[in-house]
């Protein structure tokens with residue numbers, strides 16, 4: 001075991017004590033409301049972290065991409081939901097091949113998406129599982145009306161090769177809700193899902209489950225009637241955006257270890273971690289890109305590709321060669337910048353592991 005400060009920089013670090021706490025708190029949240037937990041692994045892209053989540057009690061995992069699903073199945077995960085539409089013969093063929101080896105499912109929100117899947121499933125004599133995506137307010141993909149959902153459900157039902165797993169939504173619009181509105185907005189999204197499920201059943205169409213998920217709304221949706229499953233992702237690490245949404249800063253498990261490479265005369269320390277190490281997401285009005293662990297007043301006022309600009313005051317004591325741990329604004333995009341992460345307890349590195357699903361974007 002070596003000290004984290006002996007690692008070369010920039011280096012992704014994950015604090016194991018905090019990670020384990022985040023994993024067990026979310027598992028408790030799901031258990032308390034008697035819902036299944038299917039964490040979104042796009043945040044960590046790591047079979048190792050997914051195995052810690054599984055050990056705490058999960059009903060399978062969620063991934064964003066088919067390539068991530070292939071990797072996770074190869075790593076022994078048998079129940080994987082690809083929360084995305086799969087379009088085109090190449091992907092459908094891979095998806096159906098994967099379906100031969102594991103319980104996998106993908107998303108659909110259109111007849112144009114379902115029919116080619118049904119045709120290829122039939123020609124490959126391979127059954128496939130499909131969740132119908134519902135847009136509950138995010139305005140991304142998903143059926144926007146009950147009528148659309150019924151049409152998609154009918155297309156699935158008309159193929160003996162496809163099975164509808166249920167309806168799902170990512171209620172990510174709740175990131176924009178005022179803190180005192182989260183519960184009400186989560187309840188509204190869940191009510192929408194219940195109504196759609198009820199109408200599908202009334203129309204003789206199967207809808208076994210309702211799956212919802214995002215970190216800020218996880219507890220609120222889990223408590224809603226009719227919700228069977230939650231799919232939060234970022235909770236595993238936390239980040240500055242989650243802190244703004246009420247996540248305990250002391251639970252932020254992900255940092256980027258960076259070195260001071262230059263000190264400007266105007267009191268700015270230049271770090272060797274910029275947008276290619278921390279990502280450039282900046283949802284904050286004060287245009288800050290990260291903060292120093294345990295010193296949240298020390299913020300990155302700017303990033304260029306390979307440099308971070310840390311505003312410091314006179315007498316700060318920082319010098320070239322010092323190493324600092326930076327909490328990123330957005331854990332998912334930050335992780336996506338790195339090939340490896342070190343897991344540590346306190347200042348001791350326990351292992352250096354690959355961000356194995358990185359780059360599996362197809």
Ligand SMILES: Cc1ncc(COP(=O)(O)O)c(C=O)c1O
Pocket residue numbers: 040062083169170172213214215216231232233234235
């Ligand atoms: C389909 C889907 N499910 C779950 C999540 C997890 O939400 P969060 O990032 O808030 O943890 C996301 C995030 O983008 C998502 O797109």
